[in-house]
Amino acid sequence: MKPETLEACLLGGAVGDSLGLPSEGLRAGRIAKLRPGALRQCLVGRKGMVSDDTEHAVMTFLSLRDADGDPERFARKLAGRLRWWLAAVPAGVGLATVKSILRLMIGYPPARSGVWSAGNGPLMRAPIIGAWFADHDDDTRNRFTDTSSLMTHRDPRALECARMISLVTAMVARKGAAPNTAEVLDAISGYVTSEEMNKRLQLLRQAIERGDTVSDLADIISAKPGYVTGFAPDSATVALHAWLRHRGDFRAAVESVIRAGGDTDTTAFITGSISAIECGTKRLPEDWTRDIGDWPVNRSMLHRLTHDPPERHPIRPLLPVRNLVFFLIVLFHGFRRLLPPY
Numbered sequence: 001m002k003p004e005t006l007e008a009c010l011l012g013g014a015v016g017d018s019l020g021l022p023s024e025g026l027r028a029g030r031i032a033k034l035r036p037g038a039l040r041q042c043l044v045g046r047k048g049m050v051s052d053d054t055e056h057a058v059m060t061f062l063s064l065r066d067a068d069g070d071p072e073r074f075a076r077k078l079a080g081r082l083r084w085w086l087a088a089v090p091a092g093v094g095l096a097t098v099k100s101i102l103r104l105m106i107g108y109p110p111a112r113s114g115v116w117s118a119g120n121g122p123l124m125r126a127p128i129i130g131a132w133f134a135d136h137d138d139d140t141r142n143r144f145t146d147t148s149s150l151m152t153h154r155d156p157r158a159l160e161c162a163r164m165i166s167l168v169t170a171m172v173a174r175k176g177a178a179p180n181t182a183e184v185l186d187a188i189s190g191y192v193t194s195e196e197m198n199k200r201l202q203l204l205r206q207a208i209e210r211g212d213t214v215s216d217l218a219d220i221i222s223a224k225p226g227y228v229t230g231f232a233p234d235s236a237t238v239a240l241h242a243w244l245r246h247r248g249d250f251r252a253a254v255e256s257v258i259r260a261g262g263d264t265d266t267t268a269f270i271t272g273s274i275s276a277i278e279c280g281t282k283r284l285p286e287d288w289t290r291d292i293g294d295w296p297v298n299r300s301m302l303h304r305l306t307h308d309p310p311e312r313h314p315i316r317p318l319l320p321v322r323n324l325v326f327f328l329i330v331l332f333h334g335f336r337r338l339l340p341p342y
Contacts, residue, residue, distance in 0.1 A: 001134055005173050005277055006061065007306040008284075009131040011299060012250065012276020013057050015288045016268030018048030020258045022333055024092075028215060028226035028261035033341045039255050040287060044329055047293030052093050053269040054297055056124040058305065059085060060148060064132045065309070075110040075147050082151070088319035091327040094230070097121045100152040110147070114154040118232050120266045122149035122162035123239075127273035130169030141166055153232075157194045161232035164191045165270060168240065172277045181208060181244055188240075200237040207241060214242045218260040228262030235263055239270035250279045251288075295322060 022043050023031045041048035059081040067074035086093070086101040096117035103113040125148045133141035142163055149162040167187060171179045179187070185205055192198050200221055207217040218238050219225045228238045238260055246253035253275045257267045276284055289299045296319075 001132055001173065003306045004281065005134070006128070006131055007303055008276040008279075008281045009128050009169065009173070009273050010054070010057055010061060010302045010306065011281055011289060012279075012284065013127060013269045013273035014050050014054040014292060014297060014299075014302065015276070015284060016254050016257075016270070016272025017050050017053040017265050018043065018292050018294070019254060019288060020264035020266075020268035021049065021051050021330075023258055023261070023264040024051075026261055026264070026337065027224070028218075028259060030337070031259060031261055031264075034337065039258060041291035041293075043333065044293065047291050048288075049294040049326055049329065050292065050297050051265050052090055052097070053124045053266050055085065055090070056121075057128045057269075057273070058297060058302075060125040061128050061132070061305065064129065064144070071143050071147050074144060075151065078148065079104050079110040079113070079151060084316055085319075088316065088323055090323050091330055094119050094121055097152050104151075110151045114150045114152050116155055117153045118155040118157040118161075119153060120158075120230050120232055120235050120263060121152045122158050123165055123232060123235060123266065123270055125149075126162040126165040127169045127270060130166035131173045131273075131277060133166075134170040134173035135175070138167075141170055155232075157196060158232045160191055160193045160197055161236040164188050164197075165236055165239075165274075167191060168243075169274055169277065172274055178278060181247075184240075184244065194233070197233045197237075200233050204237055204241055208244060214238060214245060214256040215260045217241050218262075222262065224262075226261045228257075228260050228264075228267055230263045230266065235267050235270065239267045239274075242267070242271045243274045246275070248279060250275045250283065251285050 019039055043049050063074050063077035066077045082101045083105050096115050096119045099115045100113045126145055129145050145162050145166040149159045192201055203220055218228050221234055221237060222228055228234055239257060242253045242257035253271050254268050257271045258264045292298045
């Protein structure tokens with residue numbers, strides 16, 4: 001796969017992640033009050049930072065690069081990176097992901113370390129796997145997607161959603177004509193195994209036919225109006241709707257999914273990863289990409305990572321310091337949400 005495609009996948013995801021992070025856990029109505037007008041990077045002044053979504057994508061990319069097409073080697077490399085990553089005490093990590101990595105730390109093999117959860121963990125790693133294996137057969141892509149997913153989440157609903165996101169990303173990244181909406185939905189249907197996802201796919205089809213907004217569909221499928229949960233079928237469905245409804249318009253796709261509320265960093269990460277491949281890095285909003293003010297992950301780092309094979313990530317001894325600063329910033333935002341406007 002071309003470095004430009006891999007860069008677009010990672011950078012688009014990072015933009016969605018960093019833009020959605022300040023609104024994570026908020027209902028749509030509260031987001032509208034706190035962030036009126038056009039969205040901009042705002043976690044630290046006019047700068048944004050990335051969360052575990054982007055970090056997992058980067059670790060997955062590096063593990064794919066080191067695996068040389070061997071799923072077992074990929075599993076070992078990713079498991080090792082996940083152990084070091086958790087040792088640096090990242091903030092805001094899902095409970096299922098923490099439990100599974102702790103199991104890796106005490107000696108569980110990657111094939112048995114996952115816990116029973118249908119959370120979003122596997123969806124953070126699925127887009128880059130799809131982009132990497134865009135020109136390979138479905139079995140190869142699914143094998144690596146399954147390896148990544150089962151390392152942290154064993155619930156079949158998380159697995160099917162990861163396969164779906166990986167599939168769609170691969171379809172967009174392949175050479176030739178981009179798939180139309182009907183082709184995408186038909187391809188997705190072949191991966192649906194759960195009753196929950198089957199219902200959501202039907203609702204997604206209906207929403208597209210009616211021209212519903214992303215928030216409209218989110219309110220239909222979510223247990224709480226104005227809040228997209230971290231349940232993988234919910235997040236995957238809403239993210240795919242945002243991309244399908246706003247194809248070719250990266251800004252509109254990402255803004256729409258953040259405005260839907262809930263797990264905004266992950267849904268915007270998924271949407272951004274797919275949409276950026278289709279749009280290309282040059283069509284991403286300059287202010288959004290430029291203002292990712294994080295370390296070690298930022299626009300220039302992702303470019304080097306995908307274009308310069310010796311590039312490594314990250315400098316481990318300094319990561320706990322970065323994560324402490326990140327935690328304090330997120331804590332500040334938590335208190336800020338209690339203040340006006342109401």
